[in-house]
Amino acid sequence: MQQFTVHRIGPEIKIAGIDLSFTNASLFMILSATLILLLLFVGSKEKKIIPDKIQLITEMFYSFVAKMISDTAGSKAKPYFPFIFSLFMFVLFCNMVGMLPYSFTVTSHIIVTLIMALFIFVAVTIIGFIKHGFKYLSIFVPSGVPTVLMPLITIIEIISYLSRPVSLSVRLFANMMAGHTMLKVFGGFVVSLGILGGWLPLSFSVALTGLEILVAFLQAYVFAILTCIYLNDALNLHH
Amino acid sequence: MKSFLSFILIIVSVNTDLYAAEAGMPQLDPTYWASQVFWLILVFSILYISIAKFYLPKIKNNLDNRENKIKEDLEDANKFKDQSEIKLKEYEKILENAKKEVSKIYLESKNNLDKEIRSKKDKIEKEIENEIVKAHREITALKKNSITSIQNISVNIAGNIIENLSGDKLNESSVKAVVEDVSKKNLDKYL
Numbered sequence: 001m002q003q004f005t006v007h008r009i010g011p012e013i014k015i016a017g018i019d020l021s022f023t024n025a026s027l028f029m030i031l032s033a034t035l036i037l038l039l040l041f042v043g044s045k046e047k048k049i050i051p052d053k054i055q056l057i058t059e060m061f062y063s064f065v066a067k068m069i070s071d072t073a074g075s076k077a078k079p080y081f082p083f084i085f086s087l088f089m090f091v092l093f094c095n096m097v098g099m100l101p102y103s104f105t106v107t108s109h110i111i112v113t114l115i116m117a118l119f120i121f122v123a124v125t126i127i128g129f130i131k132h133g134f135k136y137l138s139i140f141v142p143s144g145v146p147t148v149l150m151p152l153i154t155i156i157e158i159i160s161y162l163s164r165p166v167s168l169s170v171r172l173f174a175n176m177m178a179g180h181t182m183l184k185v186f187g188g189f190v191v192s193l194g195i196l197g198g199w200l201p202l203s204f205s206v207a208l209t210g211l212e213i214l215v216a217f218l219q220a221y222v223f224a225i226l227t228c229i230y231l232n233d234a235l236n237l238h239h
Numbered sequence: 240m241k242s243f244l245s246f247i248l249i250i251v252s253v254n255t256d257l258y259a260a261e262a263g264m265p266q267l268d269p270t271y272w273a274s275q276v277f278w279l280i281l282v283f284s285i286l287y288i289s290i291a292k293f294y295l296p297k298i299k300n301n302l303d304n305r306e307n308k309i310k311e312d313l314e315d316a317n318k319f320k321d322q323s324e325i326k327l328k329e330y331e332k333i334l335e336n337a338k339k340e341v342s343k344i345y346l347e348s349k350n351n352l353d354k355e356i357r358s359k360k361d362k363i364e365k366e367i368e369n370e371i372v373k374a375h376r377e378i379t380a381l382k383k384n385s386i387t388s389i390q391n392i393s394v395n396i397a398g399n400i401i402e403n404l405s406g407d408k409l410n411e412s413s414v415k416a417v418v419e420d421v422s423k424k425n426l427d428k429y430l
Contacts, residue, residue: 005265026278040294082291
């Protein structure tokens with residue numbers, strides 16, 4: 001669990017009694033953001049008709065997220081494209097940077113994912129009320145449900161709506177933490193079983209690393225697409 | 240699974256210190272939560288602003304440019320294709336016209352030549368006929384002349400012969416009349 005510890009780097013910064021020191025978590029957030037900005041800078045530097053590799057990668061990211069948004073939330077979600085793009089890139093790069101040995105995984109901390117999920121939850125709720133007023137509350141009352149079941153369904157809908165930030169944040173956090181813990185456990189097995197028996201967990205570790213890279217991408221994708229779906233609920237009332 | 244995890248989370252967040260101490264999950268140690276939230280908001284805001292204001296419009300511009308360029312090029316290609324088809328049709332028309340003209344010219348010149356040849360031939364034939372007629376006339380004139388001169392000669396010879404044989408000088412006109420009479424009778428035999 002040592003890989004998840006947060007420790008201060010540099011001097012202690014206290015503002016109004018709250019510790020806001022620069023930590024290794026902050027360092028890796030900045031590192032991920034810098035990598036994203038670097039990629040985008042190199043990728044959009046030249047206006048080539050035939051793109052080179054890095055330009056192609058940035059344009060693939062762009063069209064990937066654009067397609068994801070238009071598929072799930074429609075054309076009304078276009079103003080939120082920069083936010084979802086930033087969110088996807090940030091989560092993806094934090095996950096991927098966390099896959100490097102000796103690095104720190106920002107997204108394996110519940111507080112980080114919870115803040116992101118809460119922000120999305122609050123923002124989506126506000127957008128919903130701005131777009132539809134009190135009619136937005138009809139999201140809790142699905143149509144075509146028998147009157148007898150209506151109170152129960154409404155309560156379930158409210159609970160499921162309120163649990164969105166929790167499920168969104170815990171999904172990302174738990175996936176990242178579980179994957180890294182598993183890698184750590186198998187790595188420990190390699191050491192403890194030594195040169196004779198260590199080959200099996202070593203091969204497992206290799207396979208798990210591949211799986212974890214997939215999970216890192218998949219969780220970023222899931223996080224972004226769930227944001228799109230919540231946004232879709234707020235923009236287009238379906239119920 | 241989801242609800243189980245959230246349940247654990249709620250319990251854990253209520254008794255953070257206790258659980259963190261037992262399981263040793265650094266995630267649940269609240270010492271640096273404020274710091275993480277602060278830095279997350281700071282870094283993400285900067286990232287969001289620079290992406291939204293600077294990079295995304297650039298990438299979008301790039302993509303739009305490419306799409307427009309491809310569309311324009313395709314339109315141009317189609318236009319050029321149409322143009323080339325029109326040109327090809329024109330060319331074929333010109334070729335056809337030229338072929339028609341060639342055959343026309345060929346026919347015309349052939350007809351002209353034929354006519355010329357015919358007219359020249361006719362002219363020559365007429366000339367030849369004229370020549371022949373002329374020659375015939377000359378021949379008949381010669382014949383006539385020769386007859387009178389032969390008669391004259393025969394009158395002279397006959398006069399001389401008779402003079403020599405009988406010694407009488409005969410009247411020339413009577414001899415002439417006899418010769419004319421004889422020659423009229425026998426002219427067909429000689430000519």
